[in-house]
Amino acid sequence: MPLTPLTLGYVPLIDAAPLILARELGFAAEEGLEFRLLRQGAWAQARDLLGAGVIDAAHMLAPMPVAQALGLGPALPDLDLVMVLSQGGQAVAISQPLAARLRDNGHDFDFRDARKAGEALRHAAPGRFRIGVPFPFSTQVELMHHWLSACGFAQEPEVVTVPPPLMAAAMAAGEVDAFCVGEPWASSAVEQGVATLLLPGVAIWAAPPEKGLVMRRDFTRAQPELTGALMRAIWRACRWLDEAENRDTAAEIISRREYLDLPPELAERGLTGRLQISPMGEMRAVPDFVSFHRGGVNFPWKSLAALFAQRIARRHGLDPVLAMDRAMAHFRTDLYRMHLREAGAALPGASARLEGALAVDREVAAEKGQMILRADAFFDGAVFEPRF
Amino acid sequence: MDKRLSIVVIEPDPERAAPIVDGLREIGDHEIRIFSEETGLARHIAECRPDIVLIDLANPSRDILEELALASGPTERPVAMFVDRSDEHLTRAAVEAGISAYVVDGLRPDRIKPVLDAAVARFHMFQRMRAELAATRTALEERKVIDRAKAVLMKARGIDEEAAYALLRKTAMDQGKRVAEIAQQLVLAAGLLSCR
Incomplete structure (x- = not known):
């Protein structure tokens, strides 16, 4: 046929x-x-x-x-x-000068604790702070607004659109101080020596669609x-x-x-959750980096x-x-x-739920028997209740 | 008399930008700028406040324009998205030509249409030229490979050029492949087998 x-x-x-x-x-x-x-x-x-x-x-x-x-x-x-x-699948990257300031202030780049990283950034960031995202309507935009406002940034950061393949260049040119982008573009910027990875998206929201x-x-x-x-x-x-x-x-x-036309080694980082976070070669493992x-x-x-x-x-x-x-x-x-x-x-039995309510994986009622839902908490414990 | 339109063409390839600009010049006395740099695009556009921005549909920088199109604060000039509801035909033609246009809010459709028509025509022309160029290049390369394959056969089997070509063609037909493909394989194999 x-x-x-x-x-x-x-x-x-x-x-x-x-x-x-x-x-x-x-x-x-x-x-x-x-x-x-x-x-x-x-x-x-x-x-x-x-x-x-x-x-x-x-x-x-x-x-x-x-x-x-x-x-x-x-x-x-x-x-x-x-x-x-x-x-x-997203990662937050910061420029090398900003990363150096965070290190001087004692930040350990654990690539896990969103509050600690956010506060470290707040202390080290310049007055004018710009973050690159791939599109005005993207999960990256939501992650950045949620994270930074929960970390007490007084001023709304300036969130600007930068096409992912150009993120590294924009950072090198000083047009953005940080960016949040899907892999392999964060790793690509690390590889080009212009960025250090601060957090995976899942550290801000455990299950960001x-x-x-x-x-x-x-x-x-x-x-x-x-x-x-x-x-x-x-x-x-x-x-x-x-x-x-x-x-x-x-x-x-x-x-x-x-397809992507890139070295497989670059795509492998995000797909396996073994990321090199800095040009110095520091590695971090994030088992659920992308699901x-x-x-x-x-x-x-x-x-x-x-x-x-x-x-x-x-x-x-x-x-x-x-x-x-x-x-x-x-x-x-x-x-x-x-x-x-x-x-x-x-x-699942329902078609809407509380978003951000699961701190750990949980078994719930399904159409047939049970199913396991992945933990989906925001790092600050925020819960979103849809209106019906 | 309508005022001159300010038109920006975003195109990194100068060979491609030139004919588009020529096409736009033919339709009237408009102010036309070409931006080829990707960095600082948002700033440059904001500074020159164009009436119309033309850009390749597949250009990654389009996503920056999407953001500009949304920025419509009191001091900012909104760049409304084109995809004019009233002219589906024109929209379709633009998509097929691989072109997208961002048009300032409130610009009359009769002022937009000639610009779009001219751009669409030039984009098409460029695509065709590029396709022709690629086809010519491929044909030339294939002929070179076939010549080399013939030479290999002539030397290895002591036959003349005509017989060598006939052999290549027969093999290609038997294998259900193109002569150029068989020639390529033969040249590759001959290269592997020849020791120096």
Whole structure:
């Protein structure tokens, strides 16, 4: 039987792995699909090509469909997040001069304690403090605002967009003092000798949803079979990726010239959670640096959409209550249940929850029996309660 | 008489930027600037306050413009996102040409359209030229490899050029491959086998 072609967009990052591996390991072909993978240069490109129907689905920053739902983007057909692809994978990096000041003040760079690191930064940071993030609507933006305000930064830091491949150059040119970016771009800046890593994203929020699989609503409606096949293929790739022994192989495959086109050693750092935090070669191990599956990673909780919506709305002068209602409709727990139930995905009983409430992994009631949800606490104990 | 438009073209490749600028000059007396530097882009744009910014759809710096488009404080000049609802055809054409445009809020569609049309046409032309150039280059390289493969066969089997080519072609047909591919493999193998 001939395979049905689907065109998917991805931005070259380690968390594009589910799309690449679904193709390379044959999960797509098993579902009767042939993936054509189009590398995207900008997040705005992924969004626009998806809107124009040039690509059928996109690897996208989880808050992007929320921003679209709030009217903070171009007028495009409705975009929905049908599953979460990854949690974590981000790192906070600071410039070498700033790192030297932190060291002089006795900071130990444990790469774990977000409060300690935040306070050390507050004491060492210059008056004007700029942080680079990959996109105005990204988990990185939320992590930075949450972390710095909880650490008592009196002034809101200036958060500016810098395309990830240019982060190291922006830091070297003194345009940013710190940045928060997905791997391999933080490691790349360390490798270029311009940055020291201060924290992984998971030290600020234990389970920060990072990328989602985003599709046009009219496509999911018109092509339910294809949508289901696509979701199952990628879900199986996510499951494969969360077997620790597969991560080295994954790093090799995604680093190939036709994908990330980088030395595999660089992608391996984030994927295995063994990061070199400074040009001096200091190593730190973070076992859950990036997760693709275990502990309910892939479920598109409506409460996550609400959390992003509330924060984005406040920053952009919109009504947060209205924003939460709008955004929740774009995280498609219904499609997730419908298409992944038969594949054996664990399905929680509810579709929204308190975000940040789990200090440790916890067993909860699922549609069938029990499932384990990963710890998702914020470092400061903040809990977000969605409005129903 | 409408005032001159200030148009910024963000394009690091001067060979690509030049024809676009030429195309824009043809449609009227507008003030056109080319930015090729990636660093400090946000600052430069804020300083010159353009009416229209044209940029490759795939340029990573687009994400910086997205941020500028959102910044609409009282002193900042909003750069509204283009994707004009009223002209779906033009939007589609721009996406297909690989171009995106950011347009200042309130600029009339009839002033935007000629600029976009000209840019789209030039982007297309450039894409075609680049494709042609790539095709020509590939053809030249393939011919070189085939010549070398023929020489290998002629020497190894004592046959003439015509027979060597016939042999390459027959092998290619039998294997279901292109002559250039077979030639490439033969040249590679000959290189491995020849000891000096």
